[in-house]
Amino acid sequence: MTAISTGDATQAKGGASTSLTRVAGFVTFILPIAAFLAFWEAVVWFGLADATILPAPSMVLVRGWSLLNPANSEHSLLLMHIGASLWRALAAFVLACFVAIPLGFALGLSKGAYRALSPLLSLLLPLPAVAWTPIFLVAFGQGEITIIGVCFLGAFFPILYSTIQGVRGIDVHSIWVVRSMGAKPMDLFRRVLLPGALPALISGLKLGMAHSWRTLVAAEMLAALSFGLGYMIFAARSYMDVSTMFVGIVCLAVIGLLIEHAIFGTLERMTVARWHSSGKVRGAR
Amino acid sequence: MSTIDLASAKPPSEARAIPLLPNIGARSGVIVALLVLWELAARLGWINAFLFPAPSNIAATIWTQSGPDGNPPYAMPMHVLRSMIRLLAGIALAVVIGTVLGVLIGMTRWARTLFQPLISIFMPVPTLAWTPVLLLLTGIDDRTTIIVVFIAAVFEVIYTIVAGIEMMNVKLFWVARSMGASRLQIFLRVIIPAIFPYLITGMRLGTGYAWRALIAAEMLAASSLGLGFMIYDASEYMSTNVIYAGIILIAVLGYLLENVLIGRLEASTTEKWGIQSER
Numbered sequence: 001m002t003a004i005s006t007g008d009a010t011q012a013k014g015g016a017s018t019s020l021t022r023v024a025g026f027v028t029f030i031l032p033i034a035a036f037l038a039f040w041e042a043v044v045w046f047g048l049a050d051a052t053i054l055p056a057p058s059m060v061l062v063r064g065w066s067l068l069n070p071a072n073s074e075h076s077l078l079l080m081h082i083g084a085s086l087w088r089a090l091a092a093f094v095l096a097c098f099v100a101i102p103l104g105f106a107l108g109l110s111k112g113a114y115r116a117l118s119p120l121l122s123l124l125l126p127l128p129a130v131a132w133t134p135i136f137l138v139a140f141g142q143g144e145i146t147i148i149g150v151c152f153l154g155a156f157f158p159i160l161y162s163t164i165q166g167v168r169g170i171d172v173h174s175i176w177v178v179r180s181m182g183a184k185p186m187d188l189f190r191r192v193l194l195p196g197a198l199p200a201l202i203s204g205l206k207l208g209m210a211h212s213w214r215t216l217v218a219a220e221m222l223a224a225l226s227f228g229l230g231y232m233i234f235a236a237r238s239y240m241d242v243s244t245m246f247v248g249i250v251c252l253a254v255i256g257l258l259i260e261h262a263i264f265g266t267l268e269r270m271t272v273a274r275w276h277s278s279g280k281v282r283g284a285r
Numbered sequence: 286m287s288t289i290d291l292a293s294a295k296p297p298s299e300a301r302a303i304p305l306l307p308n309i310g311a312r313s314g315v316i317v318a319l320l321v322l323w324e325l326a327a328r329l330g331w332i333n334a335f336l337f338p339a340p341s342n343i344a345a346t347i348w349t350q351s352g353p354d355g356n357p358p359y360a361m362p363m364h365v366l367r368s369m370i371r372l373l374a375g376i377a378l379a380v381v382i383g384t385v386l387g388v389l390i391g392m393t394r395w396a397r398t399l400f401q402p403l404i405s406i407f408m409p410v411p412t413l414a415w416t417p418v419l420l421l422l423t424g425i426d427d428r429t430t431i432i433v434v435f436i437a438a439v440f441e442v443i444y445t446i447v448a449g450i451e452m453m454n455v456k457l458f459w460v461a462r463s464m465g466a467s468r469l470q471i472f473l474r475v476i477i478p479a480i481f482p483y484l485i486t487g488m489r490l491g492t493g494y495a496w497r498a499l500i501a502a503e504m505l506a507a508s509s510l511g512l513g514f515m516i517y518d519a520s521e522y523m524s525t526n527v528i529y530a531g532i533i534l535i536a537v538l539g540y541l542l543e544n545v546l547i548g549r550l551e552a553s554t555t556e557k558w559g560i561q562s563e564r
Contacts, residue, residue, distance in 0.1 A: 028398055029401075029402045030402070031402075032398065032399045032400070032402045032403055033402050033403060033406060036403055053421060053422060054422075116314070116315045117315060119313055119315065119316055120315060120316055120319070122540065122544075123316070123536050123537070123540055124536065126493060126496070126497075126536070126539040126540055126543050127532070127535060127536040127539060128496065128497035128498075128500045128501060128535065128539070130497070130500060130501040130504065130513075131500050131513075131516060131531070131532050131535050131536075132532070133504065133517070133520075134504075134516045134517055134519060134520030134528045134531075135336070135520075135525065135528055135529075135532070137520045138336065138520050138523050138525055138528070139336055213411065214411040214412070214413070217411040217413045217414050218413045218501040218504070218505070221413070221416070221417070221505055222504060222505065222517070230414070233414060233417050234417050234505075236417070237417040237420060237421060240421065242418065242421060245417055245418050246418075248414065249410055249414045249415070249418070252410060252411050252414050253406070253409040253410040253411075254409075256409045256410075256411065257409045260409075
């Protein structure tokens with residue numbers, strides 16, 4: 001019994017010390033940020049910076065709270081902007097997935113098609129998606145179609161490129177082996193191609209969503225009619241409302257981080273980390 | 286912790302694997318075929334020739350706008366030149382400030398604890414979200430676009446330089462110090478040569494981001510010249526010829542910048558100096 005209790009004690013001690021180092025790490029991480037915000041606040045309070053151009057963090061916070069309007073959450077302006085932006089980015093991302101992933105598999109599997117199209121791809125890949133905005137503006141005017149179209153292009157090329165690279169990276173021997181054992185095309189896809197391409201595919205999806213989100217900001221500034229974080233920021237400029245701009249910037253960064261870490265981090269842990277944990281794709285029986 | 290954050294923001298796919306000049310003829314076959322098809326479709330009226338003007342029309346637009354008959358005269362070269370000046374100014378700023386910060390973060394403890402949290406909160410902000418704030422701070426002129434380019438490129442430069450310093454062999458410092466080198470000498474003779482190849486890599490990646498950001502920033506914030514301004518302005522006059530001309534120029538210039546110019550620079554320096562491989 002004593003042995004058990006000492007064991008418990010050491011365990012608890014170990015737990016305490018790891019949580020202590022974690023707290024210490026968190027403090028050293030948060031301290032410079034807090035100092036930076038305090039410095040900014042002080043600069044504004046002592047009148048060294050013009051508060052109408054550079055509002056203090058506290059003013060930004062107050063503005064964010066009033067925009068969020070928590071008492072009346074159905075008419076929360078900030079939530080409406082965020083909702084509009086998220087909807088556009090997700091719609092563009094999902095559309096891009098539906099087009100780019102099948103196309104990527106096709107191009108990755110067929111050598112001839114890849115060789116023929118790769119010059120075109122290498123020209124289109126570095127082209128900023130925002131550059132297509134004027135064409136969409138001429139064709140569809142301002143509004144949802146233009147924004148989603150531009151974000152679609154922003155997400156499309158990273159996903160396509162990563163899928164191609166993932167499929168081309170699969171060892172051709174494993175395809176031969178599975179095929180010689182009599183696998184049907186569906187089995188081949190499900191057991192070999194998909195797991196083999198998945199790490200590259202998921203990093204492509206992550207990149208595609210990040211591009212979609214970043215392109216969205218510019219597209220909304222150029223083409224949104226009423227809602228969206230980009231629109232909110234750009235419209236606030238006309239009223240010299242810098243606090244609102246900073247609220248928008250903070251929201252964009254936080255949502256971008258959440259999408260990257262919460263959603264894609266979990267996705268990676270659920271698939272790639274599990275399947276490739278032993279360094280190889282675990283075959284199905 | 287935050288190094289991983291920085292690492293996860295690694296560059297997008299690199300499409301530099303395509304070797305150049307020798308087989309450029311064979312490889313551009315598909316592009317030429319597509320252009321011919323497009324030309325035929327536009328001429329024969331299969332597609333809307335207003336939204337998809339024939340490539341020959343686009344080429345003609347580029348030609349006239351590049352000459353004295355353009356509106357304004359020599360418009361295209363002026364737009365390209367102004368975009369390039371903005372890009373180079375922003376990149377130069379990013380290289381200088383990024384190198385200083387990167388070396389500080391890589392070499393000293395206080396800079397690492399101070400700057401890494403700050404960088405990891407500023408990095409996820411989409412670069413273009415700063416544009417309206419900068420417009421208020423500086424007004425509509427080149428400063429806004431240059432700062433946007435700077436922000437887009439600087440994180441990549443810092444990241445690669447910190448990575449480069451972490452890859453350095455500690456023995457190099459010991460040797461230099463035991464021979465009595467001063468801090469300045471160590472900086473100039475040991476650190477700078479060691480991080481140079483990484484700096485070039487960071488520059489290439491940063492230029493890719495910066496080029497994208499520049500075009501968008503010019504659409505939002507430029508008042509007179511620049512490729513981004515050109516295509517946005519053209520969309521208000523519905524001149525699709527000019528828009529397509531701009532898109533083609535942006536694509537070709539982006540490709541040349543990223544793969545040829547900096548790719549060459551990278552190849553020549555890393556080959557010549559060999560990324561300080563462990564001897």
